Amino acid sequence: MEYAGVEEGRAAPGLRVVLTAGGPGPWSETAKGLLRIKSLDYLPVAQVAGSEDGALRDWTGQTAAPVAVWNDEPPQVRMSEIVLLAERLAPDPALLPADPRARAWTLGICREISGRDGLGWSRRLTMLDAQLARQSEGPGREQTRHFCRKYGHDPARVPAARERVIRTLAWLADELRARKRSGSSYLVGDALTAADVFWAAFAALFAPLPQDLCPMSRGLRRMYTETDPAILEVLDPALLEHRDRIYQHHIGLPLDF
Numbered sequence: 001m002e003y004a005g006v007e008e009g010r011a012a013p014g015l016r017v018v019l020t021a022g023g024p025g026p027w028s029e030t031a032k033g034l035l036r037i038k039s040l041d042y043l044p045v046a047q048v049a050g051s052e053d054g055a056l057r058d059w060t061g062q063t064a065a066p067v068a069v070w071n072d073e074p075p076q077v078r079m080s081e082i083v084l085l086a087e088r089l090a091p092d093p094a095l096l097p098a099d100p101r102a103r104a105w106t107l108g109i110c111r112e113i114s115g116r117d118g119l120g121w122s123r124r125l126t127m128l129d130a131q132l133a134r135q136s137e138g139p140g141r142e143q144t145r146h147f148c149r150k151y152g153h154d155p156a157r158v159p160a161a162r163e164r165v166i167r168t169l170a171w172l173a174d175e176l177r178a179r180k181r182s183g184s185s186y187l188v189g190d191a192l193t194a195a196d197v198f199w200a201a202f203a204a205l206f207a208p209l210p211q212d213l214c215p216m217s218r219g220l221r222r223m224y225t226e227t228d229p230a231i232l233e234v235l236d237p238a239l240l241e242h243r244d245r246i247y248q249h250h251i252g253l254p255l256d257f
C-alpha cells in the first residue's frame with residue numbers, strides 16, 4: 001500500500017485514514033475492511049508502530065492508528081466513531097443494522113472486540129507480557145517497554161486480561177454457533193455487519209492468515225500466534241473459518257499493508 005506522510009495527509013481534502021504501515025495491525029485492518037466493503041476512496045496516511053510522531057499528535061491529539069478524518073471535521077480515533085463515519089459516508093452496504101436492538105448488539109460486539117479492556121486490548125497485554133519474558137535487554141525490549149507504558153501493561157492485570165480473552169472468544173464462538181443453528185453465517189442477524197469485519201481482523205492476534213495472504217516478519221508472526229493452551233482450547237475452528245469466509249467473500253485477499 002502506498003502511504004502519504006502525515007503533513008501531506010493533513011493538508012489533503014476528503015477522507016484521510018491513518019493506518020499502521022507494514023503489518024496487519026488489527027485496529028487498522030478493521031478500518032480498511034470497513035472502507036473496502038463500502039468502496040470508499042481515501043488517502044492512506046502512514047503511522048509507524050512504536051513511533052511517537054509529533055506531527056500525528058498535533059493533527060489528531062494522539063499517536064496510534066487508525067484515525068479517520070473527513071474534510072475539516074475532527075479526527076475520529078475511536079473504532080465506534082470510525083464505523084459511524086463510514087456508515088454516514090457510504091450508507092450502502094450498511095454494516096450496522098437499522099433495527100435499534102440489533103444495532104446496539106452489533107456495536108457492543110465491536111466494542112468488546114476492539115475497545116479498551118476488550119479482546120484485542122487484553123490480548124495485547126498478554127502478548128507484551130510474553131515478549132517481556134522472552135526478550136533480553138536491547139532495542140527490541142525497549143520497544144516492548146514503550147508499548148507496555150502506552151497500553152497500560154501491569155503484571156498484576158495480566159491474569160484478568162487472559163481471562164477476558166478466554167471468555168470473549170468462547171462467547172463469540174457461542175454466538176456463531178447460535179447464528180448457524182438459525183441458518184445464518186454471520187455474527188448478527190442474517191447479513192454481514194461490522195461485527196464480522198472486526199472479528200476477521202482481530203483473529204490475526206491469535207492465528208494470523210498464512211504468509212502468502214498476510215506477509216509478516218517472523219518476529220511479528222511469532223508474537224501474534226497464540227500458544228496458550230487454555231486460549232487455544234476456546235479458539236474454536238469455526239471462528240477461524242468465519243474469519244476466512246469474511247476475508248474471501250467480503251474484504252478480499254491478500255492483505256496489503
Ligand SMILES: N[C@@H](CCC(=O)N[C@@H](CS)C(=O)NCC(=O)O)C(=O)O
Pocket residue numbers: 020025026027028047048049050051063064065066077078079114115116150
Ligand atoms: N484508537 C483505538 C485504539 C488504537 C490502537 O490501539 N492502535 C494500536 C494498534 S496496532 C497502534 O496504533 N499501535 C501502534 C502504536 O501505538 O505505535 C481505539 O479507540 O480503540
